[in-house]
Amino acid sequence: MQRQPEFGTFFLPGPTEVRQEVLAAMLKPMIPHRSAAFEELFARLQVGLRDLFQTQRSVFLSASSGTGMMEAAIRAMPAGRILSLVNGAFSERFAHIAEMCGREVDRYEVPWGDVHTVEGLEPYLRAGKYRAITVTHSETSTGALNAVRTISDKAHELGVLCLIDSVSGLGGAELRFDEWQLDYVLTGSQKAIGLPPGLAFAVASDRVVSLANQATERGVYFDIVEMERFAKTNQVPATPAFSLLYALDVQLDAIRAEGVHARWDRHTAMAHLTSEWADTTAGVSNIVEPQFRSPTVSTIRLPDGMNGREFVKRVGASGITVGTGYGKLGDTTFRIGHMGDHTVETVARCLAACEGALSA
């Protein structure tokens, strides 16, 4: 087998670095999925997943990447227009999914790096007859964090549902499904939860599940009504991705040992360290205003004339992987994913490598 490097070298904003113990868990043998053994595993995973989402409700498990549960969210919505809050590539993807699922979609767009405000949202909600809004919690293409609680509250005030993509948020950025009375939150395994890619998770409120019963084009694979029905007996509708669930089992134990709140604090500390470095290093700057920065990912603008992709290669030569800027930001920025099982110590090592590449 390939020798593993020491943990703390891989800082993509997804997939993030996975600990050896978690990778090793995937070597366990298969079990039949219509069995007491699976139901026991499912029930145990629910305990940890509910803690991550801060909910008492069932957490749906999907053998897909996060995008699958974005599509599930749209398909669960009964007829009506969708308003998509767009401030980067992933929030644009949510709008695109809604369109490709045959929905009428309007966009409330702000520049990349910005966040959405309730003042900006209100006129849209008053003007249109929307069934739901889509919003991205941590916009991974820029590192901006939307205040999903206040956005959701405003939507509810005006009778609109709020579908939240927290793929790079959940497990790293504070989110409390029950206390904040959220409608639908989805995430993926490979970002702040610190697992390999291939699993998606979502929670839907009771109201969303009953409304979904009236949605006529839910399809089959991403139908939350079926997921909810099966979850009641600790089951899933189709064959689960066992190997990834074994990895999840081990990771949820580690998350329980650390504590979800402590995990949020650790992510905040990593983001602060990264911000402080960018704010005090000549020639570089975080593209997001300090009060809107995500705890899990930062996009750093490089000095004029320094190419983003070449910079990432130079950092790579020192054994540290960082991300290129997303899409149109690729030439002028780079991204650091400080999420999952990274710590202020590993992030400090990453920043030292970036510092070295700046002066090389």
Ligand SMILES: *Cc1c(COP(=O)(O)O)cnc(C)c1O
């Ligand atoms: C990574 C990401 C996605 C897409 O998730 P996949 O797992 O690649 O399908 C969607 N939204 C956000 C905010 C992301 O960071």
